[in-house]
């Protein structure tokens with residue numbers, strides 16, 4: 359069985375972060391492992407508190423995984439601080455991690471900051487060059503490229519700029535666009551659009567975490583980058599279309615929307 363490690367923060371409400379990653383990886387047929395950067399006390403309405411792991415303890419978690427079950431892919435989500443970013447970068451270099459997918463999480467859907475302001479530059483210089491793929495949403499791509507993004511042409515220019523500056527592929531996600539949810543892949547100088555009809559569902563907590571974990575899972579299974587993105591887009595569209603409605607704010611999506619297991623049956 360193929361294996362994937364997520365290095366990310368815990369979301370107590372289960373919709374984003376480590377919890378979304380483990381659900382997504384399991385549903386995408388890989389064995390999921392985790393190294394937790396921070397605990398968050400959060401729900402669908404917002405983040406109440408954050409407890410960061412110490413850099414030493416994060417390093418120990420990553421060592422424990424790599425020394426025993428070497429992951430076929432690594433997904434990185436919330437990284438919180440400069441110190442934690444440096445540990446992650448050192449470990450990924452030391453273990454020559456492959457298929458690294460970086461979701462440059464900065465702000466939660468609810469508006470709370472998940473990355474310290476002074477850590478944005480460290481994320482860009484330390485982690486982007488190690489990534490096979492970086493998956494910014496539109497506001498994150500504006501920060502990474504220093505460009506304002508309004509049109510599809512702006513998305514292409516920003517993705518090309520980030521890709522050439524950091525020598526990694528870029529998937530610029532269109533979830534925050536006013537039009538359809540079309541995502542753009544820029545890899546080896548080639549632009550590919552992945553089109554998605556906008557689903558009228560306000561419950562989008564954890565969409566970015568889910569998409570990047572599904573891509574990492576498919577890379578681990580040996581699919582090409584473009585095919586991994588296509589399959590992940592299909593997965594996120596299915597999870598959103600299942601119209602789960604939980605919580606008082608932007609709720610989580612359903613992961614077991616396609617599960618026909620007898621263990622999933624509910625009592626009448």
Ligand SMILES: Nc1ncnc2c1ncn2[C@@H]1O[C@H](COP(=O)(O)OP(=O)(O)OP(=O)(O)O)[C@@H](O)[C@H]1O
Pocket residue numbers: 374465466467494495496531532533534539540541554555556557558559562563564565566567569591594595598
């Ligand atoms: N309403 C929607 N309908 C269809 N697809 C969507 C919708 N919202 C987001 N997506 C898709 O979900 C994925 C994540 O995109 P998005 O731009 O929301 O990322 P994000 O902002 O990082 O997510 P997060 O909510 O975790 O912060 C993309 O493939 C995007 O196209």
Ligand SMILES: Cc1ncc(COP(=O)(O)O)c(N)n1
Pocket residue numbers: 366367368369374375376398435436463465466467468472562563564565566567
């Ligand atoms: C621990 C953690 N990681 C990532 C996100 C981003 O997800 P979203 O933008 O959907 O809130 C989050 N809210 N919490």
